[in-house]
Amino acid sequence: MTVLYDDAMVDLLTDGARAVAGHWGLPADAPVRLLTVSENATFRADPADGAPVILRVHRPGYHTRAEIESELAWIGALRAAGVVDTPEPLRGADGGHLASFVLAGEERLVAAFTFMPGAEPAPTDDLRDGFHKLGGISARLHHHTRSWPAPKGFVRKTWDFDTTVGPRPHWGDWRAALGLTASGAALLERTCDVLHRRLAAYGTAGDRFGLIHADLRLANLLIDGDRLGVIDFDDCGFGWFGYDFAAAVSFFEHDPVVPRLQEAWVAGYREVAPLTAEDEAMLPTFVMLRRLLLTAWIASHSETPTAAAAGGAAYTDGTLVLADRFLSAA
Structure with a gap:
């Protein structure tokens, strides 16, 4: 199996996320740090002035651009209808949701979301x-x-x-x-x-x-x-x-x-x-x-x-x- 998320790869993905953060108006010096790695790699950007932004770098070969855009369309519809509390997908200066960078010859699609505060429940909690x-x-x-x-x-x-x-x-x-x-x-x-x-x-x-x-x-x-x-x-x-x-x-x-x-x-x-x-x-x-x-x-x-x-x-x-x-x- 190809290892996609070793430490060196995470460093490269962090650099890539930082490089495209300007698509959503984030300053070049905004700190970007890894939050989680699962199917994708998720980062948090913290501009000095403004709210945190979540950057999701997609795993290659899993979702197409059309599939990601479809996901974001459904989230937008759910938010508009007040169905669920969920972060807002952010649009960039060009009006689009997605940015991308190339790593090892593969395009990495990136989406951004508003930050939602809260704590993850644990299996040991009374759920x-x-x-x-x-x-x-x-x-x-x-x-x-x-x-x-x-x-x-x-x-x-x-x-x-x-x-x-x-x-x-x-x-x-x-x-x-x-x-x-x-x-x-x-x-x-x-x-x-x-x-x-x-x-x-x-x-x-x-x-x-x-x-x-x-x-x-x-x-x-x-x-x-x-x-x-x-x-x-x-x-x-x-x-x-x-x-x-x-x-x-x-x-x-x-x-x-x-x-x-x-x-x-x-x-x-x-x-x-x-x-x-x-x-x-x-x-x-x-x-x-x-x-x-x-x-x-x-x-x-x-x-x-x-x-x-x-x-x-x-x-x-x-x-x-x-x-x-x-x-x-x-």
């Missing part, structure tokens, strides 16, 4: 109130996508069985999972068979499948007093609405608290929009799907701090435990 709020936010997002007329040229990835854990995975083949044994692979093959059958039977009708955030994990939530803000729509695409709950428990899917968080999310959702018993019954299936997807992601992005924090082969072992439990309940 029930937050998940109740998140359920309502999810319901509003899903209601919006059912009626929003996407602009011409709108394009985002689809997160279905084939593109998550099937033959055309966006984030790599789960069979390359770190530390996966032959017996473990056989267990996950059986799990995939059950996932495939359940998802096919559930279907992709418009009341259950549409444009979703697709990555509402704790790292993409910001709590500031009573406000629950949502950031990073980089993975938004077309998927099952219930998948947004599964993404919210990313990296702690095995925790005994998850059923209580599901209850809180469902209650918050139903205060805003209908959620059928069939929809609710599918949520553990989406949790298993997301867990297997992340197991593949960790293998294909093992150089990132997010993957390292998940535990590598230990996360694969946890996936096997979860899969065995999932099949036992099937």
